[in-house]
Amino acid sequence: MPDLICIVCPRGCKLHVENDVVTGNMCPRGIKYGLDEVNNPMRLFTSTVSVLNGMINRVPVKSDRYIPKNSVFDLINEIRKVEIKAPVYINQIIIENCLGLCNIIATRNIMKRG
Amino acid sequence: MKEYDLVIIGGGSAGLSSAIGAYDEGLRSILIIEKDKFLGGILLQCIHNGFGLEVFKSELTGPEYAFRLEEMVKSRNINLLNNTIVTSIDNDKIIKCINDLDGIIEIKAKAIICSTGAMERTKEAINIPGDRPNGVLTAGLAQKYMNIDGYLIGKRIFILGSGDIGLIMAKRMTLEGANVIGVAEIMPYSNGLSRNIVQCLHDFNIPLYLKHTVKKIIGKANLERIIISKVDDDFNYIDGTDIEIECDALLLSVGLIPYNPLLEKLNIIIDPITKGPVVNSHYETSIKGIFACGNGLHVHDLVDNVTKESMIAGKYAAKYVNEQVNINDSFKMESGKMISYVLPQIGFVNEEVEVSFRVKTPLENKYIEIYQNDAIIKRVKKNFLLPSEMVRIHFSTSSNSVIRIGVSDA
Numbered sequence: 001m002p003d004l005i006c007i008v009c010p011r012g013c014k015l016h017v018e019n020d021v022v023t024g025n026m027c028p029r030g031i032k033y034g035l036d037e038v039n040n041p042m043r044l045f046t047s048t049v050s051v052l053n054g055m056i057n058r059v060p061v062k063s064d065r066y067i068p069k070n071s072v073f074d075l076i077n078e079i080r081k082v083e084i085k086a087p088v089y090i091n092q093i094i095i096e097n098c099l100g101l102c103n104i105i106a107t108r109n110i111m112k113r114g
Numbered sequence: 115m116k117e118y119d120l121v122i123i124g125g126g127s128a129g130l131s132s133a134i135g136a137y138d139e140g141l142r143s144i145l146i147i148e149k150d151k152f153l154g155g156i157l158l159q160c161i162h163n164g165f166g167l168e169v170f171k172s173e174l175t176g177p178e179y180a181f182r183l184e185e186m187v188k189s190r191n192i193n194l195l196n197n198t199i200v201t202s203i204d205n206d207k208i209i210k211c212i213n214d215l216d217g218i219i220e221i222k223a224k225a226i227i228c229s230t231g232a233m234e235r236t237k238e239a240i241n242i243p244g245d246r247p248n249g250v251l252t253a254g255l256a257q258k259y260m261n262i263d264g265y266l267i268g269k270r271i272f273i274l275g276s277g278d279i280g281l282i283m284a285k286r287m288t289l290e291g292a293n294v295i296g297v298a299e300i301m302p303y304s305n306g307l308s309r310n311i312v313q314c315l316h317d318f319n320i321p322l323y324l325k326h327t328v329k330k331i332i333g334k335a336n337l338e339r340i341i342i343s344k345v346d347d348d349f350n351y352i353d354g355t356d357i358e359i360e361c362d363a364l365l366l367s368v369g370l371i372p373y374n375p376l377l378e379k380l381n382i383i384i385d386p387i388t389k390g391p392v393v394n395s396h397y398e399t400s401i402k403g404i405f406a407c408g409n410g411l412h413v414h415d416l417v418d419n420v421t422k423e424s425m426i427a428g429k430y431a432a433k434y435v436n437e438q439v440n441i442n443d444s445f446k447m448e449s450g451k452m453i454s455y456v457l458p459q460i461g462f463v464n465e466e467v468e469v470s471f472r473v474k475t476p477l478e479n480k481y482i483e484i485y486q487n488d489a490i491i492k493r494v495k496k497n498f499l500l501p502s503e504m505v506r507i508h509f510s511t512s513s514n515s516v517i518r519i520g521v522s523d524a
Contacts, residue, residue: 005312011498012308043313044163046175047289048261055151058264060161060177069317076289090181107161108177 054086126155128408135428154180249337268363280367450520
């Protein structure tokens with residue numbers, strides 16, 4: 001397995017994970033991080049969605065939970081298909097149950113233009 | 115002329131937080147002047163997560179963090195003047211500003227907080243040799259085009275400097291379909307948070323070239339290619355290490371400089387290292403009643419640190435207006451070896467001082483030591499210290515001798 005940098009704390013231990021055994025960690029938190037990163041790496045997804053008739057043209061969005069790292073490009077392709085009319089409100093669901101992974105929600109209010 | 119007890123210049127994270135700090139200390143006549151239409155400043159274009167773990171105890175995106183601060187300001191009945199740019203302040207605390215509706219306005223304040231943020235260092239600031247084509251821009255500007263306006267600035271992108279904004283843009287532009295070829299960093303270590311090295315570069319197999327820099331920019335109207343080269347310990351190019359890279363955009367993530375044109379005109383004392391004003395532990399500058407906080411004071415790593423610092427600045431601005439400040443004897447603070455700067459530069463005896471500083475190079479297993487009169491008055495063990503991560507320590511002393519902050523082996 002490739003070596004990882006642990007990001008649990010600023011120390012940044014260089015972890016090596018092989019057959020579910022973590023080495024190079026200076027504390028127990030490194031074991032959990034190393035195993036999760038190898039077996040099931042998760043990320044929060046953030047991007048923007050096109051807004052019609054809004055004070056600005058993009059509304060920032062996020063996944064409402066952590067999603068598998070390898071699904072971010074699939075989510076990008078889904079949100080590209082969407083255009084939403086202003087007003088948009090923070091925490092508003094933009095795409096419900098996107099690819100069975102998460103809801104995509106707005107992270108900012110965008111009022112109507114004019 | 116309109117009069118306020120406190121006028122805050124800049125409605126980003128520092129300005130909003132200082133307004134909350136001042137209000138909660140009892141001040142009721144507060145005005146925030148913001149040049150943009152919206153409050154929140156640069157947070158609004160930082161759409162990624164990772165903000166607010168300390169202050170709000172949850173992991174927020176930049177716009178969500180700005181929203182929380184804005185809600186706190188609105189619930190406090192603080193006055194706002196947006197779309198308005200301040201052109202000057204004078205020693206009598208008269209603020210001149212301009213907007214579309216009112217034209218030129220003059221406002222009188224008893225106290226002023228300057229929270230005008232920082233500017234990105236540009237290609238002019240770092241003198242890259244070669245042509246001057248389109249397509250060379252700062253990472254923060256590319257971030258604004260991408261996240262606020264919805265434009266991707268190139269298809270084959272190279273990034274100079276491993277500051278956090280550059281790393282975050284590497285990820286962001288990759289997600290949006292650009293080919294990010296690599297990141298060059300002149301130092302032997304990254305200037306970004308390790309979280310960003312992992313989640314922005316490693317996740318997308320984007321190479322980081324340490325001890326490399328851009329030697330030449332080539333392109334007539336638009337950027338065509340760059341030459342990067344390895345550098346030695348004195349930052350001289352090493353012969354035979356040139357790599358030519360075809361690209362249509364070069365992003366610069368080479369640092370921020372506190373932006374204080376209003377204070378500079380007042381001949382306020384500026385620290386040559388932080389490039390922001392010299393302040394005491396009340397965040398008051400060398401002119402009484404003028405305070406500074408946020409990235410306009412010194413460049414921060416985390417917005418949580420901006421919020422905490424600015425709330426203190428707001429609190430002391432309120433105390434100043436209400437004439438509640440006891441001025442004790444003061445002492446100067448200096449940075450010892452391995453420390454790039456300390457802030458505030460002046461503290462008061464018998465008062466808790468919160469000191470922020472950064473180390474010059476990555477260090478392991480050290481004591482941070484606060485010396486006064488050749489004695490150690492406080493010692494804190496740190497397993498790791500990175501230049502990209504600000505350290506904050508509290509202490510107090512009853513002597514007015516110079517304080518020096520240093521590092522020793524643990």
